[in-house]
Amino acid sequence: LTLNFGREKGTWMDAKWGASGRRVKRGLAFEFRADGKVQPMESHPFGLLPTLKDVQGGEWRVEGEFPGEKVKFWVDHGGFSPEETGCDIGIEPGRLFLSANTMGGSLGKGGGMSIEQFRFYVRRERRMVGVFTHKQIKD
Numbered sequence: 001l002t003l004n005f006g007r008e009k010g011t012w013m014d015a016k017w018g019a020s021g022r023r024v025k026r027g028l029a030f031e032f033r034a035d036g037k038v039q040p041m042e043s044h045p046f047g048l049l050p051t052l053k054d055v056q057g058g059e060w061r062v063e064g065e066f067p068g069e070k071v072k073f074w075v076d077h078g079g080f081s082p083e084e085t086g087c088d089i090g091i092e093p094g095r096l097f098l099s100a101n102t103m104g105g106s107l108g109k110g111g112g113m114s115i116e117q118f119r120f121y122v123r124r125e126r127r128m129v130g131v132f133t134h135k136q137i138k139d
Contacts, residue, residue: 001028005130022087026052054078072099
């Protein structure tokens, strides 16, 4: 996946987050396993694209029925700071949620990414942090 972090229309992220309009890209390679687990592929090269740090496995599932079917999955990661990116975009370590439409037995072009944050220390909500595109890795 090519993860494209930045301010998205309608996000509930803090108003200063991504206000510059800049984007931060990170790479992530993984396998959807038959047991519903997401297994990171640590040795896949991304060329000059930095990878998302400290990725741990996650889980995936398919919701709905074709043509409204979506695949939803998550991974735990090590985050990155605005100091690392050189702009106003940073993501705390934690869980990254991703979802995409399907096209029959495969993913559509791409999808959206979100994280969970608390509002007023009580209400947990998802906030959009970017989009992603994908390319299948050939064996």
